[in-house]
Amino acid sequence: MSVDIQWYPGHMAKTKRELKENLAVVDMVLEVRDARIPVTSHNADLAEIVARKPVITVLAKADLAEIEATKIWVKILEKDGLPTAAVDLKSGRGLRELEQKLRRQHQLMNQRLRQRGRQGRTMRGMVVGVPNVGKSTLINRLARRAAARTGARPGVTRGKQWIRVGNWLQLLDVPGVLWPKFEEPLTGFHLAVTGAISDDVFNYVQVSAKLAEFLHAQRPQALGNRYNLENMSANADGIEILTAIGERRGFLVSGGSVDLEKAALLLLREFREGLLGRFTFDLPPDL
Ligand SMILES: Nc1nc2c(ncn2[C@@H]2O[C@H](COP(=O)(O)OP(=O)(O)OP(=O)(O)O)[C@@H](O)[C@H]2O)c(=O)[nH]1
Ligand SMILES: [Mg+2]
Numbered sequence: 001m002s003v004d005i006q007w008y009p010g011h012m013a014k015t016k017r018e019l020k021e022n023l024a025v026v027d028m029v030l031e032v033r034d035a036r037i038p039v040t041s042h043n044a045d046l047a048e049i050v051a052r053k054p055v056i057t058v059l060a061k062a063d064l065a066e067i068e069a070t071k072i073w074v075k076i077l078e079k080d081g082l083p084t085a086a087v088d089l090k091s092g093r094g095l096r097e098l099e100q101k102l103r104r105q106h107q108l109m110n111q112r113l114r115q116r117g118r119q120g121r122t123m124r125g126m127v128v129g130v131p132n133v134g135k136s137t138l139i140n141r142l143a144r145r146a147a148a149r150t151g152a153r154p155g156v157t158r159g160k161q162w163i164r165v166g167n168w169l170q171l172l173d174v175p176g177v178l179w180p181k182f183e184e185p186l187t188g189f190h191l192a193v194t195g196a197i198s199d200d201v202f203n204y205v206q207v208s209a210k211l212a213e214f215l216h217a218q219r220p221q222a223l224g225n226r227y228n229l230e231n232m233s234a235n236a237d238g239i240e241i242l243t244a245i246g247e248r249r250g251f252l253v254s255g256g257s258v259d260l261e262k263a264a265l266l267l268l269r270e271f272r273e274g275l276l277g278r279f280t281f282d283l284p285p286d287l
Helices: 009-023 046-050 067-079 095-115 135-143 187-193 204-218 220-227 238-249 260-272
Strands: 028-034 055-060 084-086 123-129 161-166 169-173
Touching: 009 046, 009 123, 028 046, 028 095, 028 135, 046 055, 055 067, 055 095, 055 123, 055 135, 067 084, 084 095, 095 123, 095 135, 123 135, 135 161, 135 169, 187 204, 187 260, 204 220, 204 238, 204 260, 220 238, 238 260
Parallel strands: 028 055, 028 123, 055 084, 123 169
Antiparallel strands: 161 169
């Protein structure tokens, strides 16, 4: 089942232009990816756009991804020459490693400035990534105060905002950008299910049904336990599973049939909150 998403290339071009403009005033880029989809949430054009600026990669929402898979992804990315840190911004796990990498980058920058006879100064970084991945939360964590607005839906950050992390670092918070390659059949599903695309631009019943099928095939116990789905046939399709969830929860519309939309939203919300366990959709090659 493919997932239909309405996508606007005009918006994409504008965002790309704005990113290039911001890039002119920063020393480095923090690229935040979702640890559950480190490939799908990566912007393949970023390398070209950032030109020669250093990039540090952050795999956010590591608390929602499979631990082993995340470890391997960090190794792979580091081997590719990208300093990478996996972080759980709920508990703060991984932040210290990230801060060390940022401080190292700051030292390198100042060394280079001094070699050219100039003075060391505050490093300016821009935080980029798909919507809702945790960019603003990351900045708040590093700055140890709620300076940037955050929220559990894509599109919370509307304009750009500089936030001082310390006298050594300032970070630019910008709106999330989506421009992954949508020709990959699973891209839309991955971005929708992880919450990078707002629920009103895709068919969330379709996405949730696909998620139900995926969970039923790969983690039948997690799904079965949460929604009391004993006796679900092994080859039940997504809509059948959502229907069963709706029945168990008593989600009915007038006339007595199951409110599929309500069941679909419940599954998506609970999955995104981690209530069905950890999942990595982009599996590393050697796992
Ligand atoms: N479980 C979990 N949730 C996180 C993590 N980081 C951020 N979140 C949640 O994800 C949601 C989005 O966080 P934001 O920081 O607003 O995301 P953003 O990337 O700035 O989003 P936009 O501004 O819309 O592009 C919020 O509900 C955060 O609490 C994390 O590491 N783990
Ligand atoms: Mg934000």
